[in-house]
Amino acid sequence: MDYTPTQSGFRQRKLQPNMRLRNSSVDGVEGSQLFEDMSGAAHGLQTGNQQAGPQPAGFSGQSILSDPMSNLAMAYGSSLASQGREMVDKNLDRFIPISKLKYYFAVDTMYVGKKLGLLVFPYMHENWEVSYQQDTPVAPRFDVNAPDLYIPAMGFITYVLVAGLALGTQNRFSPELLGVQASSALVWLIMEVLAVLLSLYLVTVNTDLTTIDLLAFSGYKYVGMIVGVVAGLLFGRPAYYLSLLWCCAAIFFFMIRTLRLKLLSEAAAEGRLVRGTRNQLRMYLTMSIAAAQPIFMYWLTYHLIR
Numbered sequence: 001m002d003y004t005p006t007q008s009g010f011r012q013r014k015l016q017p018n019m020r021l022r023n024s025s026v027d028g029v030e031g032s033q034l035f036e037d038m039s040g041a042a043h044g045l046q047t048g049n050q051q052a053g054p055q056p057a058g059f060s061g062q063s064i065l066s067d068p069m070s071n072l073a074m075a076y077g078s079s080l081a082s083q084g085r086e087m088v089d090k091n092l093d094r095f096i097p098i099s100k101l102k103y104y105f106a107v108d109t110m111y112v113g114k115k116l117g118l119l120v121f122p123y124m125h126e127n128w129e130v131s132y133q134q135d136t137p138v139a140p141r142f143d144v145n146a147p148d149l150y151i152p153a154m155g156f157i158t159y160v161l162v163a164g165l166a167l168g169t170q171n172r173f174s175p176e177l178l179g180v181q182a183s184s185a186l187v188w189l190i191m192e193v194l195a196v197l198l199s200l201y202l203v204t205v206n207t208d209l210t211t212i213d214l215l216a217f218s219g220y221k222y223v224g225m226i227v228g229v230v231a232g233l234l235f236g237r238p239a240y241y242l243s244l245l246w247c248c249a250a251i252f253f254f255m256i257r258t259l260r261l262k263l264l265s266e267a268a269a270e271g272r273l274v275r276g277t278r279n280q281l282r283m284y285l286t287m288s289i290a291a292a293q294p295i296f297m298y299w300l301t302y303h304l305i306r
Contacts, residue, residue, distance in 0.1 A: 103139060103140075104147065105150050106141055108141040111141045112150065115140075115144055119151075119224070119251065120223070120250055123250075128260075129145065129261060130143060131143045147212075147216035149212065149215070151219070151220065152216055152220060152222060155222030156185065156222055158222070159185065159226055159229075159300075160185070162226055163181045164181075165233070166232075166233055167304070169233065189215070196214050197214065199288075200285070203285055208262070213262075220251065220254070221293045221296060221297050224247025224251050225244075225247075225300060225301050227244075227247050228244035229301050229304050229305065231243035232305035237305055240301075244297065244298065244301065248294035249294075251290075251294065251297070252290045255289060255290035256287070259289060260286060263286050264279065264283065
């Protein structure tokens, strides 16, 4: 080994070149490893930050509050809709019992056939009382005396179609004129029902007749109107008058026998006419309602046959 003197008097050993190279290579390896480890850690930290960075951005305050607010708004809207529906149903039931309309359309083919026969030829029918089951009237398909809305509704539509056919055969058809026919028939029907309701109120009649019952009884006259117009189209004006006269007499008899049990309940229960001014007013009211049916039948059909 070689020793070199220094300024302080001590001798310093000279390192061999090979030893120096070995140490430098080791130092270099260690330095390079240290640099790579640090860079790898820094790169991993950067990539970790990049991956984790967008995640908090997706969870904003708006997304957290949006779902509860929308659910609250939907619940509030549904509650308002249900309250509005209940209010509308309650107000409609004051004038027209919508919930009872199913009863008036509970018909079948056999009932419709029997009812049409009763309206055209009611003279042989004996029992006119409506059947009840546990204080409620049975459905029309089980009792031919029960009022229904199926025949009046179909009769009104058929009358409008037959009126259009009659106008077409006379070269007078137009959509406006057909609309006038339909609207006039509907207006006269509503005015008739309102007049009957007013008369019942003025006479103070205690009856179980409802507005829909009166609408059904007043709508039965469309059957005779259709028969008269069809007979006039097929066989001429004399056939119209003969068939309409028969149907007018039939509907008059039908209304007298039907409304007698509704408006003259006391007399019907005792089997005789009860003396008194109020009972006479009820009898006159019954006859007036029955007599109004032929008048309307002729008024709404005479101009269709020429």
